[in-house]
Amino acid sequence: MTTHKTVLVTGGAGYIGSHTTRHLLAAGYDVVVVDNLYSGHRWAVAPQAQFIEADVGDRARIDALFKEHNISAVVHFAGHIVVPESVSDPFKYYRNNSLASFNLIHSAYQAGVSRFIFSSTAAVYGIPHSVPVKESDDTSPINPYGRSKLITEWLLRDLAHADQLNKKQSPFRYVALRYFNVAGAALDGTLGQATPEATHLIKVACEAACGLRDQVAIFGTDYATVDGTCIRDYIHVEDLAAAHVAALDYLYDDGEAVILNCGYGRGYSVREVLNTVQQVSNSDFSIIESDRRPGDPPELMADNTRIQEVLGWHPQHDDLVVICDSAFKWEKTLRQRSKAAGSDLV
Numbered sequence: 625m626t627t628h629k630t631v632l633v634t635g636g637a638g639y640i641g642s643h644t645t646r647h648l649l650a651a652g653y654d655v656v657v658v659d660n661l662y663s664g665h666r667w668a669v670a671p672q673a674q675f676i677e678a679d680v681g682d683r684a685r686i687d688a689l690f691k692e693h694n695i696s697a698v699v700h701f702a703g704h705i706v707v708p709e710s711v712s713d714p715f716k717y718y719r720n721n722s723l724a725s726f727n728l729i730h731s732a733y734q735a736g737v738s739r740f741i742f743s744s745t746a747a748v749y750g751i752p753h754s755v756p757v758k759e760s761d762d763t764s765p766i767n768p769y770g771r772s773k774l775i776t777e778w779l780l781r782d783l784a785h786a787d788q789l790n791k792k793q794s795p796f797r798y799v800a801l802r803y804f805n806v807a808g809a810a811l812d813g814t815l816g817q818a819t820p821e822a823t824h825l826i827k828v829a830c831e832a833a834c835g836l837r838d839q840v841a842i843f844g845t846d847y848a849t850v851d852g853t854c855i856r857d858y859i860h861v862e863d864l865a866a867a868h869v870a871a872l873d874y875l876y877d878d879g880e881a882v883i884l885n886c887g888y889g890r891g892y893s894v895r896e897v898l899n900t901v902q903q904v905s906n907s908d909f910s911i912i913e914s915d916r917r918p919g920d921p922p923e924l925m926a927d928n929t930r931i932q933e934v935l936g937w938h939p940q941h942d943d944l945v946v947i948c949d950s951a952f953k954w955e956k957t958l959r960q961r962s963k964a965a966g967s968d969l970v
């Protein structure tokens with residue numbers, strides 16, 4: 625790629641955004657990070673990136689930012705991500721994931737930025753009819769989180785379609801990446817997930833292994849799966865970050881608008897995951913069996929044929945031990961750093 629393409633990364637102080645920022649910088653992109661630090665951390669942003677503390681829904685601020693910086697693409701991670709919270713407080717999710725995204729997309733569009741990458745989610749599928757799930761399968765999200773993301777996908781789709789119809793020069797194009805379960809940490813041990821009150825299974829299990837939680841609950845042990853617990857498709861955050869760089873290169877190469885699943889196409893049960901965390905951490909934290917949670921599909925796995933074909937992306941870290949080991953090592957580092965700093969870094 626040629627140098628000095630400036631990319632706006634929203635939510636770049638968060639888990640996936642901070643890893644992707646590093647990958648973008650390594651690939652030669654200039655990065656401007658915008659984050660309101662709601663759940664992200666200033667220290668997680670690579671020093672080579674420019675950091676601006678702002679809310680993506682702040683239209684005046686974002687308009688000005690597009691004027692001040694020579695931005696030619698947006699990678700939009702900023703959002704709220706806790707499914708149960710979205711059920712109890714839908715306004716919060718529609719405001720941040722739909723409305724703030726609308727403002728950002730409108731601002732980018734008016735500034736003439738025609739490349740957009742969006743963090744979507746497997747939650748848009750709801751309870752799939754069959755697995756692995758294809759991008760062309762029905763979307764029928766079963767919670768406000770999934771719906772708030774799908775609305776943003778629809779806006780992107782309609783915008784790209786309108787520009788095609790109107791034969792606009794430099795038409796708006798996007799890549800919506802539907803992530804499955806993101807996990808793991810940078811393999812050099814220097815970055816990982818520090819989301820406060822995270823609900824992700826591997827993160828929670830690593831916290832238990834570090835003595836920060838008394839126990840980890842399995843929600844449902846009577847599913848029609850190999851060991852009765854739910855099966856999910858875990859993707860290493862480094863592979864996901866690489867997918868964003870590939871998606872950006874694709875848009876700079878005039879690739880068309882596309883929706884892509886991000887997963888490995890195979891799943892692990894909750895029990896397998898917990899056993900693996902216990903094994904890599906050499907810990908025997910307590911595991912309790914709870915009732916099923918409403919709306920949890922028994923099995924969720926990505927058909928990742930399309931991302932491999934369209935982006936030429938191939939997993940490099942498709943190994944549950946590598947995922948859990950990197951997550952656990954990071955969790956230990958985070959605790960040591962917090963101790964040294966005399967405060968909780970999360």
Ligand SMILES: NC(=O)c1ccc[n+]([C@@H]2O[C@H](COP(=O)([O-])OP(=O)(O)OC[C@H]3O[C@@H](n4cnc5c(N)ncnc54)[C@H](O)[C@@H]3O)[C@@H](O)[C@H]2O)c1
Pocket residue numbers: 634635636637638639640641658659660661662663664665678679680681700701702703704705720724743744745746802803804805806807819824
């Ligand atoms: N972690 C997963 O497994 C997963 C799965 C599917 C989709 N996603 C999506 O990926 C994206 C990133 O998730 P993450 O796990 O890195 O979460 P995260 O909470 O670590 O990161 C989100 C970042 O966005 C920032 N932010 C939130 N609202 C903002 C706003 N209005 N303006 C500016 N900054 C704002 C937060 O401060 C944080 O730094 C989210 O959009 C999420 O929905 C994540």
